[in-house]
Amino acid sequence: MSVTTLPPPDQLGIPNYQRVRDLVRTDIARGTLAPDARLKISDLAARYGLSPAPIREALGQLAAEGWVVIHPNRGAWVRGIDEAFLRDLNEIRVALESYTVGRAAAVATPAQVAGLEAIEDAYESCLPARGESATTARLIELNAALHDAIHAIRPNHEALALMRRQAVFFNTMRGAWGYGDERPTQIAAEHRRLIDAFRRNDGDLAERISREHISNAMEDLVALWRNAGRR
Numbered sequence: 001m002s003v004t005t006l007p008p009p010d011q012l013g014i015p016n017y018q019r020v021r022d023l024v025r026t027d028i029a030r031g032t033l034a035p036d037a038r039l040k041i042s043d044l045a046a047r048y049g050l051s052p053a054p055i056r057e058a059l060g061q062l063a064a065e066g067w068v069v070i071h072p073n074r075g076a077w078v079r080g081i082d083e084a085f086l087r088d089l090n091e092i093r094v095a096l097e098s099y100t101v102g103r104a105a106a107v108a109t110p111a112q113v114a115g116l117e118a119i120e121d122a123y124e125s126c127l128p129a130r131g132e133s134a135t136t137a138r139l140i141e142l143n144a145a146l147h148d149a150i151h152a153i154r155p156n157h158e159a160l161a162l163m164r165r166q167a168v169f170f171n172t173m174r175g176a177w178g179y180g181d182e183r184p185t186q187i188a189a190e191h192r193r194l195i196d197a198f199r200r201n202d203g204d205l206a207e208r209i210s211r212e213h214i215s216n217a218m219e220d221l222v223a224l225w226r227n228a229g230r231r
Contacts, residue, residue, distance in 0.1 A: 017054035020044075021061050025168070028067050028078055029176035035080040039068065065165050083222060090218045093166040094211055096159050097147075101194070102207030104153040108198040112153050116198060119146045120191050127184055136178045139187075140171055146191060150198075173221060183220045190216065 024044070027033045044055045059076050062068040066089070070076045079085075108116075123142040126135050144167070151160055179187075190213045197206035 015054070016050055017057035017061070020048050020050055020054055021058035023048060024058060024062060025065075025067055025172045026176055028081075029172050033078050035078055037078045039076040039078060041075075065168060067169075083225060086222060086225065087218065089166055089169060090214065093163065093170070094214045096163050096166075097214055098207045098210040100154070100156050100159050100163075101150055101210040102203040103156070104150050104203075105194075105198045105206030106154075106201055106203035108153050108201060110199075112149075113195065113199050116146060116149055116195050119149055120188070120195060123191065124188050127188060137175065139179070139184055140174050143187065144171060170217070170221070177221070177224045180220045180223055183217075186216060187213075 024033065024039075033039070039059060041052045041055050041059075044050075044059075045052050048055070059068055059070065063070045063076070067079055068076050069079050119142060123139065123146065126138050126142065128135070147167075190209065194206060194209045194213065197203075197209055
């Protein structure tokens with residue numbers, strides 16, 4: 001098994017178990033760690049250049065997030081991620097996210113709407129010109145920032161706690177697979193429609209747009225998944 005070098009910790013000092021957790025997530029999303037593969041502590045320690053303790057901690061968190069399955073007295077395996085799993089997870093995301101978005105839109109102030117517009121302006125400034133590839137990492141970051149700003153308008157902390165798993169999962173998949181050619185531009189158009197609903201404090205419209213937005217994202221991800229399978 002080849003060694004994957006851990007990135008250096010940032011100025012805040014990210015613990016090793018968190019850094020290796022993020023690397024294992026990405027390796028699973030990319031298929032480097034294959035579905036249903038057994039994850040031996042010794043192999044992972046050699047791969048990531050760490051002692052067993054942070055590896056165990058990382059696997060425990062990944063099991064809670066759904067990336068890894070741990071069988072008592074038998075060890076850990078990579079979860080087999082298929083289209084049914086993607087869609088099941090997305091159904092939860094649609095229900096929670098669209099509800100919280102609609103509630104936020106109903107009470108958004110002009111200043112909060114202006115903040116959403118500023119983030120969207122930054123997102124659109126990163127859109128690739130025709131024939132160029134998208135800067136995926138930056139688009140993911142700004143897309144997440146917009147949704148975080150929406151959730152902050154009328155935070156539902158219990159719903160947000162449940163949505164974090166979905167956010168981590170889908171952002172990791174995006175980082176590994178990117179977007180379909182037209183999806184970044186479609187996202188921008190959907191964001192603008194959503195922001196306009198916020199401007200009008202139309203919670204029902206915002207909820208419908210959010211459902212459409214998340215469903216379109218799912219179809220793009222599934223298309224990438226199917227193409228990866230054919231390759």
